[in-house]
Amino acid sequence: MIQTLHIVKEYKEELIYPAICRAFETLEIAKDIHPGMKVAIKPNLILAKSPDVSATTHPMVIKAVAQWLNEHGITDITLAESSGGLYTAEYMNNIYKVCGMKQLEPQIKLNMDFSAGNINCPEGFANHSFHIITPILEADYIINICKLKTHAMTGYSGGIKNLFGVIPGLEKPQLHYLWPELKDFSRMLVELAQTVSPQVTVIDAIDAMEGNGPTGGTVYPLHMVLAAKDFYTQDYFASKLMGLDPMKIEMISQAVALGLARPDEIELIGDPVPKEITPFKVPDSLSLDFSDFLPGAFGKLFAKFAAKVLKSYPQVESNQCVGCGKCAESCPAHIIEIKNRKAVFKKKGCISCFCCQEMCPVKAISVKKAL
Ligand code: SF4
Numbered sequence: 001m002i003q004t005l006h007i008v009k010e011y012k013e014e015l016i017y018p019a020i021c022r023a024f025e026t027l028e029i030a031k032d033i034h035p036g037m038k039v040a041i042k043p044n045l046i047l048a049k050s051p052d053v054s055a056t057t058h059p060m061v062i063k064a065v066a067q068w069l070n071e072h073g074i075t076d077i078t079l080a081e082s083s084g085g086l087y088t089a090e091y092m093n094n095i096y097k098v099c100g101m102k103q104l105e106p107q108i109k110l111n112m113d114f115s116a117g118n119i120n121c122p123e124g125f126a127n128h129s130f131h132i133i134t135p136i137l138e139a140d141y142i143i144n145i146c147k148l149k150t151h152a153m154t155g156y157s158g159g160i161k162n163l164f165g166v167i168p169g170l171e172k173p174q175l176h177y178l179w180p181e182l183k184d185f186s187r188m189l190v191e192l193a194q195t196v197s198p199q200v201t202v203i204d205a206i207d208a209m210e211g212n213g214p215t216g217g218t219v220y221p222l223h224m225v226l227a228a229k230d231f232y233t234q235d236y237f238a239s240k241l242m243g244l245d246p247m248k249i250e251m252i253s254q255a256v257a258l259g260l261a262r263p264d265e266i267e268l269i270g271d272p273v274p275k276e277i278t279p280f281k282v283p284d285s286l287s288l289d290f291s292d293f294l295p296g297a298f299g300k301l302f303a304k305f306a307a308k309v310l311k312s313y314p315q316v317e318s319n320q321c322v323g324c325g326k327c328a329e330s331c332p333a334h335i336i337e338i339k340n341r342k343a344v345f346k347k348k349g350c351i352s353c354f355c356c357q358e359m360c361p362v363k364a365i366s367v368k369k370a371l
């Protein structure tokens with residue numbers, strides 16, 4: 001498995017483009033494409049935030065990839081994404097604008113076809129088909145360009161997790177509700193990744209995110225662009241770079257168990273891993289959640305009770321809440337109401353998916369333990 005790593009100190013075209021050229025040359029991408037192909041680029045545009053806060057893929061990385069494609073005769077390039085909220089023209093137009101994607105036109109088409117279709121999941125153990133957005137269904141070649149981030153629910157967000165954005169709009173919370181346990185949700189993510197199967201995955205880690213990712217964390221300048229064809233193994237490699245234990249990230253450990261990620265076969269090409277990387281801060285949801293560390297000797301019943309009281313849940317900071325309703329819109333359990341322009345959470349029914357925290361534009365949702 002070839003993993004490329006290139007040090008890129010800043011979001012500057014003259015630094016990013018050569019890094020993409022070197023990575024794609026190493027990965028021999030030119031052999032896999034030909035003029036006339038329809039290429040879909042899958043970015044991470046989770047919510048309407050400026051690229052400076054590091055929650056979304058930076059437009060300059062996408063632009064460098066598009067430039068490389070143009071120089072190899074590819075002109076039919078579509079940006080294919082369904083963000084965390086609605087999947088409508090009005091909603092996505094605002095996302096494109098705020099996330100800096102408008103500057104990519106006309107080199108890249110910003111998708112405005114909001115239809116979706118079913119695709120079989122041949123590897124599906126639990127999910128036999130997925131409903132996914134049309135530009136991904138219609139693409140001959142898919143380039144996954146994700147952001148390197150911590151994640152309140154899954155611990156890590158990279159290549160596998162980015163593909164959740166091919167599920168249209170509010171069907172994403174439905175999948176959270178269908179698979180409330182992390183193990184099952186991660187299995188769904190891996191099966192979705194096997195179904196979409198992008199040909200190459202680029203990780204924008206020039207500025208990554210630590211702490212309360214994937215949207216409420218802080219910028220971690222890691223100064224790198226990573227790329228690989230094997231995105232499962234790349235996620236193993238990238239999570240380790242962040243100081244996380246890949247085998248404790250459920251989706252990555254499942255990918256290893258299924259033989260999709262092969263950490264023993266990583267061949268690193270490009271720049272060496274810098275020695276001075278300090279571990280990323282983990283999200284509060286994970287640093288406060290001790291349920292994983294319960295000794296196995298606990299009685300089954302007591303372990304269940306202890307896991308419940310030690311689990312972490314979201315909490316609204318009312319003085320910060322602006323009553324926008326984004327949390328309520330994305331809550332798969334429908335337990336959030338907006339009363340007097342403030343979010344109010346019901347006590348029962350929370351599945352600790354942290355979609356609400358992810359979608360809050362003003363970081364008004366913190367984490368508390370049940371106890
Ligand atoms: S309240 Fe938040 S964490 Fe709980 S189910 Fe709803 S979205 Fe998920």
Ligand code: SF4
Nearest residue numbers: 321322324325327360
């Ligand atoms: S908690 Fe955040 S997302 Fe929910 S209504 Fe308040 S400001 Fe909006």
